Amino acid sequence: MHHHSVRVISAAAAAAAIVLLASVPLEAQSSKTPWGDPDLQGTWTNQTLTPLERPAEFAGKPELTEEEARAYEARLRQQNNADIRTPGTRRDVTVAYNDVWWDRGERIVADRRTSLIVDPADGKIPPMTPEGQKRAAAARAASAAFGDNPAAPEDLDVYSRCIIRSALPRLSTGYNNNYEIVQTPGYVAILQEQIHDTRIIPVDGRPHLTGAVRQWLGDSRGRWEGDTLVVETTNFTDEARGSTFRDATKNMVLVERFRRVDAETIDYQFTVTDPDTWTRPWTVKMPWNKVDGLMYEYACHEGNYGLANTLRSARAAEKAAQQK
Amino acid sequence: MKRILIAAIAMFALGVTPVPGSAHHSFAGEFDVEKPIKLQGTITRVEWINPHAWIHIDVKRPDGTVESWAIEGGTPNTLYRRGITRESIKAGMVINVDGYLARDGSKKANGRDLTLPDGRKLFLSGAGANEQPGR
Numbered sequence: 001m002h003h004h005s006v007r008v009i010s011a012a013a014a015a016a017a018i019v020l021l022a023s024v025p026l027e028a029q030s031s032k033t034p035w036g037d038p039d040l041q042g043t044w045t046n047q048t049l050t051p052l053e054r055p056a057e058f059a060g061k062p063e064l065t066e067e068e069a070r071a072y073e074a075r076l077r078q079q080n081n082a083d084i085r086t087p088g089t090r091r092d093v094t095v096a097y098n099d100v101w102w103d104r105g106e107r108i109v110a111d112r113r114t115s116l117i118v119d120p121a122d123g124k125i126p127p128m129t130p131e132g133q134k135r136a137a138a139a140r141a142a143s144a145a146f147g148d149n150p151a152a153p154e155d156l157d158v159y160s161r162c163i164i165r166s167a168l169p170r171l172s173t174g175y176n177n178n179y180e181i182v183q184t185p186g187y188v189a190i191l192q193e194q195i196h197d198t199r200i201i202p203v204d205g206r207p208h209l210t211g212a213v214r215q216w217l218g219d220s221r222g223r224w225e226g227d228t229l230v231v232e233t234t235n236f237t238d239e240a241r242g243s244t245f246r247d248a249t250k251n252m253v254l255v256e257r258f259r260r261v262d263a264e265t266i267d268y269q270f271t272v273t274d275p276d277t278w279t280r281p282w283t284v285k286m287p288w289n290k291v292d293g294l295m296y297e298y299a300c301h302e303g304n305y306g307l308a309n310t311l312r313s314a315r316a317a318e319k320a321a322q323q324k
Numbered sequence: 325m326k327r328i329l330i331a332a333i334a335m336f337a338l339g340v341t342p343v344p345g346s347a348h349h350s351f352a353g354e355f356d357v358e359k360p361i362k363l364q365g366t367i368t369r370v371e372w373i374n375p376h377a378w379i380h381i382d383v384k385r386p387d388g389t390v391e392s393w394a395i396e397g398g399t400p401n402t403l404y405r406r407g408i409t410r411e412s413i414k415a416g417m418v419i420n421v422d423g424y425l426a427r428d429g430s431k432k433a434n435g436r437d438l439t440l441p442d443g444r445k446l447f448l449s450g451a452g453a454n455e456q457p458g459r
Contacts, residue, residue: 083437085436085437087360088357088360089357090352090357092357092424092436093351093357093424093434094347094350094351094352096347096351096396096436097347097396097397097398097435097438098435098436098438098447100402100403100406100446100447100448101397101399101403101447102398102402103405148350148352148353148427149353150353159348159349160348160349160350162375175398175399175402176399176401176402193401195374195375293405296400296404297374298375298399298401299373299374300348300374300375302373302374303371303373303375305378305396306348306349306351306354306375306376306396307349309354309426309430310349310350310353310354313353313354313426313427314353315428316427316428316429
């Protein structure tokens with residue numbers, strides 16, 4: 001009898017669900033996977049001209065008007081135009097190549113904010129702790145000590161060595177800011193075009209790895225909070241230059257939130273917490289916008305001649321200095 | 325040209341420092357700011373590889389000898405996304421290179437500015453170069 005009433009109730013619930021589905025717009029229906037998780041799948045870009053921190057010129061002004069936004073975008077596009085030369089300067093060398101190779105984007109974020117940082121409210125990275133400042137200064141000094149003349153590959157950062165493009169979380173950079181999300185029951189996978197790394201994120205409630213296991217992209221665990229995918233990442237490593245996010249320690253905790261707001265947009269937010277580095281946690285909000293085109297493989301080791309060329313150049317400079 | 329000049333003047337007037345690019349690695353470790361170089365050569369092959377494409381050219385010296393040079397570019401992914409493929413840039417094309425010489429003294433340079441002999445930008449002159457599928 002008991003079982004029977006459960007069946008009756010489920011049948012009624014199923015009928016109600018069918019009625020409900022029929023009345024829900026098509027777009028909202030497709031925002032769930034067949035197994036009922038919110039659907040984040042697709043190819044996305046986090047490319048934006050909006051700076052991480054609010055520039056001094058916009059102090060106290062978290063948002064631009066439509067007109068101000070268009071003027072600001074025009075100015076940023078001009079500043080980023082790699083076809084404008086400054087011959088004979090270090091900058092001219094480091095810009096490296098024509099504008100056609102660069103793809104920084106044309107627009108700031110749609111809500112016209114003046115910083116990607118939404119917390120603290122001033123749009124700035126919070127002050128560093130004394131310990132964080134000391135660590136950052138030591139890292140700068142180490143980098144300045146070899147300058148353009150690294151003694152060994154280990155002097156160069158993880159990015160130049162094709163280990164990871166950059167530590168998590170990833171911000172918008174000069175090109176290839178693309179991500180493909182694929183889901184299965186129990187997992188969310190995020191393929192990053194740079195440098196074709198895939199984060200395979202369990203969303204089945206399992207605990208983090210033991211703290212002894214350290215990984216370039218940390219250890220991510222996801223969970224659903226309503227329509228939001230919340231991913232907590234720990235277990236970072238500081239084994240190589242550039243392997244932590246900005247001057248953080250390997251104990252930084254990253255919490256990312258992905259929520260699909262419409263067919264074309266994921267609201268992506270992250271909070272970084274590292275009391276050994278910053279005096280308080282801070283949060284970034286930036287859209288991931290749908291991309292119709294393809295992702296392309298970025299096989300970084302395939303032709304990383306630049307690394308060998310840089311080391312050869314450093315040895316040539318040493319030899320020239322000895323002969324003087 | 326005039327538009328760029330005006331823009332450059334405006335930038336100085338505003339005290340705006342252009343934001344330097346950040347390539348995959350620092351080109352200042354690989355190429356010498358003190359040694360700008362201009363070359364004209366015929367493309368022999370293009371390595372469409374990451375993290376940076378390399379364009380190989382043969383350069384005819386005034387004495388008639390031919391030198392092979394390798395010119396470093398950026399990520400080919402960006403070009404593909406703009407509809408520029410290996411069909412756009414082929415062996416036999418003549419290009420001008422305005423860049424900086426490799427610090428190790430080898431016959432390499434960065435393609436800081438790549439143009440066709442008539443002055444047009446190399447890749448922007450290719451078929452479909454201004455199309456950006458998917459953007």
